[in-house]
Amino acid sequence: MATGITHEESKRRVMRVLIILSVVTAVEIGAALAHYYFLSFEAQVATKIWLNVLFIVLSAAKAYYIMSEFMHLRYELKPLTISVLAPFLFLIWAIIAFSYEGVSWLELRNWFG
């Protein structure tokens, strides 16, 4: 738990993360509602993929701040950080593989009814 920073400084850092998480969440909700209310149906369909990219990037940013500051991973020793984060690399493969699999299930269904 020894971080080498003062109590006041660590309080400030937590408040900073609170503001970042709140703003990022507000941006996500704002983008979702603006997309829903202000665009025509065709424009919604055409831009949905970029909206989804935005959501994935912003969610990753939120996850980074929660893990580094709230869960204190920034202040732990490197080997601990690596042993916690390295297993998640498998998930990247799993997400791609199973999404691809899902698309192929849809094609099979369309093909065979």
Added chain:
Amino acid sequence: MADTAVAHTQASASSEDLWSGGQAPVKASYGKLMMWYFLISDTFTFAGFLIAYAAIRFAHPPMATGLPNAWPDPNEVFSATPLTGHAKLPLVFVTFMTFTLIASSVTMVRAVQEGTRMNKKGVMFWMVWTILGGVVFVGSQAWEWTHLIHEGMTPTGNPFGAAAFGALFFLITGFHGAHVTVGIIINVIVLFQTWIGTYERRGHYEMVEKVGLYWHFVDLVWVYVFMAFYLL
């Protein structure tokens, strides 16, 4: 010889910060490291559910097709808020739930920080707010479930589109809600132990830090549950 070996083992077992190797691995206590490894395994459970969600969702016609078995649009499904009658307010209530969980994560960090200063009153103050935030979140989720069940959503079908949507929604938000509920129970126990002075006598508030890790993990999972069901 045998006597000294036994004595040595007992001495090491009694000191919590050294795992009998003379130096704690990665400068973390046994309990804290095991909490991290538990959270990794729990991440894989949630990831399994969310990846199943992705695969099943891709196996259905996309929202834009408008087919009866198309994947439902979250702006249509999650558009109710308490005390507003039948007004259509997409994502408003879940925004409130998300901010509640973020706020309770912040109060948890504050409890951990007061713990490092051995400030018993401070720990109790922030733990109470954390527990309150958790209770409001689970209560909100109960309201949302009740509303959706009233709308006709079941694990086998729903009026919004793909039948699998209901099953996945109840499975994943239910599993997350169960985690929050368990977190509340553990937080209440830690609050009680703080109150009766268990950690003060022990000389450190590391238990608060360990349950804090679990509580932040629940917040972290919500980021992705929120993304999968309410945003994408």
